[in-house]
Structures are given as structure tokens and as C-alpha cells.
Amino acid sequence: MSEKFIRAISANEVAPGGMKAIELDGNEIVICNCGGNYYAIQRRCGHMNAPLEKGTLDGTYLTCPMHCIQFDITNGEALSGPVLPNFGQEIPSPMFGEYLQNIGILMKDVRTESIRTYTTKLEAGWVQIAL
Amino acid sequence: MKKIIVYTLSTCPWCRKTKNYFAEHNIPFTYIDYDLADEASQKKISKEVDAAGATGFPFVKIGEEVIVGYQPERYSIALGI
């Protein structure tokens, strides 16, 4: 079955090292430019759905801004777990401490899934994505 | 025979080498893996390690002498072997 590529954005809309969130046919996708190689991944973090384009891209490693989970954008693999809040001795009040504990309990069982990636190709200055 | 106590970490390869040194020389010793110990023991060890001005493990006590780090030559000298 041959893949059907859809024109997404112009290549120069994403600078090297940068990311751009787009919607293509109802799919929320982030396009990453790694030194001229374009990758396309699902926009939502595999943990708690944070928008990944607001994170940081270093090489082919993307760090989610919400809980710092790192993904390999070449295959969507989740490389680490969430870094959950640990305020240690900085808790301003016992009530807030209890609140954090409750959040911690709720978040404890949330799994981190790897993210979907899309095949891309560059053609005539356009990034094309296979849906 | 001098009393030997070693504070170690289960994650540290140098601590493992230190334990092997005493085992291979058939020297009786006790060790505590700090990272696997209970809170009270950790506090106690932490205090002792700080007092000796050390920051890393292994922390070896041969009698009264403290040797920090994997240093088999110094262990041998301290043991007189």
C-alpha cells in the first residue's frame, strides 16, 4: 500500500532546531527541523497531552515542557518518565503540601506512551506528510 | 585484627571493588549500602561522613583510620599486609 503524502508547510517556515504545530486533516502534528531533516510527530505528549511544540528540541531529542519527558523524534520513543513536582522544604503551607500529595497520587498511575510519528518528505521546498 | 566498617552504595562499582578486596584477602568486614539503608542509619552515616570531610563513597574505616575512595594500596598499608 503506497503512502499518500499531503503538502503540509513550506520548508522555510520551520528554522533549523525549531518546531511548528500544524493541523492536517484533523491530525495535530508538530514538524521539527533537525539540521535540514524534517520530522513529524503527534503534537500531544504521550503522558498528559501537553503541546510538544512548546518544549525544547536538541538534535533529535524533544523535551516536553510540562513534566520534562524526553522523546526520540525519529521513532517517537519515550525515553524517560515524568519529573513530578518535588518541593521538598519549600512547601508554603500544610494545605498546599496535602494538595501536592493528592496530585501526586492521581498522577502516579498515568502512563507515558510513546508518540506517533509520520513519514515526511521534502519536495520542491515543501514538507509533505503521509497520513 | 582491626575492625573494618565500609559505607557503600549499591550503585557504585568502586564500592563493589572495595568489598571484593576484603573478601579476596579473607578479611572480615561489615558494610552498609547507604542507599538501601533506613532513614535513621542514613542520617547517622551522613553525619559521620560529613565530619570526616568526605563527599563520595566508598567510605572505609580500618580501625580508627578513614580512607575515602577505592584505594587498595592504602587498605593494605593500614592492614599491615
Place this chain on the structure above:
Amino acid sequence: MNIQSRKKALRYFFEKVVGPLGFKFTPDADLMEFLLEQEVKLESKHGIPFCPCQPLRDDRIRDMKIVCPCIPFHRKHFDIIKRCWCGLFVHKDVLDPNKLPQLSPKEVGIE
């Protein structure tokens, strides 16, 4: 989480930090693999890749000083002994890491 994938990512990030500081990964491949694996496990447990050979104190300020690579927090010490405490990193000119003894700061005249 896949340990090997995580090790590869840590290698990528750490190299960028230690290189400009004059350090490189130890040429002892077995030691490097073992230490990185311990760090991946520590990261899994605590959320941060701590040094496998220094104790956690449950004091955030102190514990931040043993987050790998901890070279900047022990620069003077490690520059003298030409290695970091656990030996994951050594000075760039080191060919035989086995020749570098694990000396504490006191022993090299610091603190």
C-alpha cells in the same frame, strides 16, 4: 522505558556539557556502560540522573551538586585528579583511566 535508548540520549546530552569543560567519557567502555545504566535507574527512581557513587542527602541544595555531570560543582577537585568521582568522565588527554586513583578532596589539598 528502554534502558539502552535512554543511555544513548544521556550520552548525547552529557557529551555536550563535559566537552567544553575539558572532559570526555572514560575510555573504559565497560565502566561507562555500567555507570550510565546505574544513572538511568536512578533517574527512573528519582526523576534525575544522580551520580551512582555519591550519597543523596535528602537536601535539595546538596543533592543538586551530584546531578550528572557534576563536574562544574567539583571543578577544582576533578581537574586535579583528572576524573570525576565515579570515573564516568576523565580529562581529554587521559589514555589509561586505570592509572587515575580515586582521591578525596582532602587528599589533594582542597577544603
